Structures are given as structure tokens and as C-alpha cells.
Amino acid sequence: MKVQGKHYRPIWLDADGWRVRIIDQTRLPFAFEVTTLETSEDAARAIRDMLVRGAPLIGVTAAYGMALAMREDPGDAWLAEAHERLMRTRPTAINLRWALDDMRMRLRSLPPAERVDAAYARATEMADEDVEINHLIGRHGLALIEEAARAKEGPVNILTHCNAGWLATCDWGTATSPIYHAHDAGIPVHVWVDETRPRNQGGHLTAWELHNHGVPHTVVVDNAGGHLMQHGDVDLCFVGTDRVTATGDVCNKIGTYLKALAAKDNGVPFYVCLPSPTIDWTVNDGIAEIPIEERAATEVTHVTGLTDNGHLVQARVVSPGSRAANPAFDVTPGRLVSGLVTERGVTTASAAGLLELFPERAA
Numbered sequence: 001m002k003v004q005g006k007h008y009r010p011i012w013l014d015a016d017g018w019r020v021r022i023i024d025q026t027r028l029p030f031a032f033e034v035t036t037l038e039t040s041e042d043a044a045r046a047i048r049d050m051l052v053r054g055a056p057l058i059g060v061t062a063a064y065g066m067a068l069a070m071r072e073d074p075g076d077a078w079l080a081e082a083h084e085r086l087m088r089t090r091p092t093a094i095n096l097r098w099a100l101d102d103m104r105m106r107l108r109s110l111p112p113a114e115r116v117d118a119a120y121a122r123a124t125e126m127a128d129e130d131v132e133i134n135h136l137i138g139r140h141g142l143a144l145i146e147e148a149a150r151a152k153e154g155p156v157n158i159l160t161h162c163n164a165g166w167l168a169t170c171d172w173g174t175a176t177s178p179i180y181h182a183h184d185a186g187i188p189v190h191v192w193v194d195e196t197r198p199r200n201q202g203g204h205l206t207a208w209e210l211h212n213h214g215v216p217h218t219v220v221v222d223n224a225g226g227h228l229m230q231h232g233d234v235d236l237c238f239v240g241t242d243r244v245t246a247t248g249d250v251c252n253k254i255g256t257y258l259k260a261l262a263a264k265d266n267g268v269p270f271y272v273c274l275p276s277p278t279i280d281w282t283v284n285d286g287i288a289e290i291p292i293e294e295r296a297a298t299e300v301t302h303v304t305g306l307t308d309n310g311h312l313v314q315a316r317v318v319s320p321g322s323r324a325a326n327p328a329f330d331v332t333p334g335r336l337v338s339g340l341v342t343e344r345g346v347t348t349a350s351a352a353g354l355l356e357l358f359p360e361r362a363a
């Protein structure tokens with residue numbers, strides 16, 4: 001999407017054809033900094049330390065990490081080692097495993113001499129496919145916003161949690177794609193942006209995205225959503241996801257489950273937007289089977305912000321000596337989800353709904 005009038009993706013190949021450029025999302029919204037990945041370990045660190053984040057973007061970054069690894073050593077042993085090392089970076093987003101398994105399957109069937117070019121070609125193809133998929137998600141989600149707009153006066157008020165925007169993908173985003181499509185089509189929308197503690201992906205990233213695209217929005221604390229829904233201030237919820245099970249359970253940023261409960265209690269439609277590589281067809285019970293990443297306690301005890309004189313600082317916001325826990329995701333049962341918005345259309349968050357859109361997955 002555009003940043004001060006110039007189009008960006010969050011990841012792209014340098015003009016030299018091998019180094020990988022990324023927007024360092026740990027610096028946003030206070031600084032716009034591009035950094036370069038030159039080794040497979042650079043790619044692993046970028047994922048692990050969340051310079052890039054978001055399920056689809058994590059997958060594509062890992063794919064480019066495999067391409068960088070093949071430049072280092074195209075042999076079988078390094079191929080296997082890079083696959084394992086990149087896989088260990090973060091446990092929850094299924095796109096990481098999908099992308100790495102796809103790369104490994106394609107590369108190990110080739111002679112080493114052909115692996116570098118093939119790896120870069122496939123990683124770039126994954127990025128381009130993600131952009132097209134998210135555009136289609138936007139088209140299908142747009143219909144939901146148009147329906148809501150016909151039923152009311154004034155802007156359609158949409159609540160979103162975390163960042164499932166173009167910064168979490170290769171462009172458009174997933175949950176934000178319908179919003180961008182509606183805004184660009186002239187439909188009045190307003191977005192309630194959950195700040196999304198502890199890393200504030202909403203207040204830092206979604207707010208920055210929407211501001212740059214001119215979409216009206218208001219940042220709210222995570223615990224405000226239920227109150228807004230009770231008072232009729234939310235017409236729709238759109239969120240992203242890091243893994244959807246074959247039965248429609250949705251794993252997403254911590255706090256999503258609580259929003260879904262509030263939406264159910266207040267009759268607010270709650271939609272989850274996802275590309276098909278985010279579906280994990282191997283698991284059924286999300287609560288029992290999806291590994292939930294536990295991140296550092298310092299993400300809870302400290303926050304990053306800008307002082308009034310423009311210095312980026314970290315500050316402690318929890319009483320010294322207190323323990324902190326930091327589960328990074330939770331699982332929303334499919335029964336709380338109004339619909340899954342995919343590149344093939346909108347369906348119910350159920351096994352039958354998913355197989356209706358993806359019949360090739362039937363056992």
C-alpha cells in the first residue's frame with residue numbers, strides 16, 4: 001500500500017536480485033526504516049524478533065530465508081538445517097510451516113545447481129500469490145460492508161484487533177483488505193482499532209496503515225470493545241488469523257476470543273479473514289492442538305514509545321518484582337465466528353463450510 005504516496009510491500013527483492021529488503025516493523029510508527037536480509041539467519045532473526053510479523057508475511061520471509069540459505073550452500077544438509085532453523089522461529093502461524101514445507105518439497109527434488117534460482121522464483125511467486133489472494137478476500141469482504149452500509153445511516157463502524165493489514169501480508173492485508181476496498185469504493189467506513197497489548201500491533205501498525213490510506217479510525221484500549229458493542233457503536237468485526245483448523249476454530253492474537261464473546265453477546269457479526277494457506281487441515285480442535293507462542297515477559301512489563309522530544313524509549317509499566325505471563329495468541333471456537341472470508345468466498349466456520357469452498361480437501 002502507499003506510504004507518503006509511494007507504493008510499498010513489507011518485503012521485496014533488492015535490485016541485485018538476491019538480497020531481501022523488509023520494512024522493520026519494530027520501528028513503526030515512529031520511524032520508517034528498511035533493513036536488508038543477506039543470510040538465512042538474518043531472515044530467521046527478522047521473524048523471531050518480529051521485524052516482520054503476520055502469518056502470510058512470516059511464511060514469505062521464511063521462503064526467502066530458504067533462498068538465502070541455498071546461496072550459502074545448496075546441498076541437502078544445509079537445506080534440511082535451514083528448514084528446521086526457520087521452522088523454530090515462531091510456533092503458531094501455520095503459514096510458516098506451509099511455506100517451508102513447500103520450499104523443501106520443491107528444492108530437494110532439484111539438483112543443487114538449480115536450487116538457488118528455483119528458491120527465489122518460488123518465494124517471489126508466493127509473495128505475488130499472497131497479494132492476489134488478499135485482493136480477492138477484499139472483494140468478498142467488501143460485499144459484507146456494502147450490506148451493512150445499506151442497513152444504516154452514516155459510516156459502517158468496524159472493529160479490528162491486532163494488525164492483519166498489508167504489513168502482516170505482502171499487500172492489502174486480510175482483515176483490512178475489505179476495509180481498503182470499501183474506502184476506495186467511496187463507502188463511508190470508520191475503524192475501531194484495538195491497541196492490542198502487549199506489542200500494540202493495532203495502535204502502532206494498523207493505526208499507521210489506516211492513517212496513511214486516509215481511512216477514518218479511532219484507537220481504543222483492548223477492553224473497550226465490549227462496551228462499544230453494547231452501545232451499538234460496532235456494526236462488524238473483521239480480524240485476521242494465524243491458523244484456522246479443519247473445523248473452523250480460529251487462532252489469532254491474544255484477546256480475539258474475548259472480542260468474539262462480546263460480539264456474540266451483542267449480535268455483532270464477527271468475521272475472520274484468511275488466505276487458504278492459513279488453514280491447517282491436520283488439526284480439528286484448536287484449543288487442544290494449536291501451539292500457543294509464549295513470548296518474553298518484558299513485552300508485558302515494558303512498552304516502547306516516543307518521548308515528546310522525539311526519543312524512542314522503553315519504559316517499565318509493571319511493578320518491579322512482579323511476574324508477567326505473555327501468551328501471544330488464543331483460540332476462538334468456530335461457533336463464535338459469523339463467517340470465514342477467504343479468496344474463494346465467505347463460508348461458515350465449520351468443517352462443512354470449509355469443504356464447500358475447498359472440496360479438493362475432502363478425505
Ligand SMILES: CSC[C@H]1O[C@H](OP(=O)(O)O)[C@H](O)[C@@H]1O
Nearest residue numbers: 053054055162164168240252253
Ligand atoms: C494476517 S495474519 C495477522 C495476524 O498475525 C498477528 O500476529 P503477530 O503480529 O504476532 O505475528 C496477529 O495474530 C494477526 O491477526
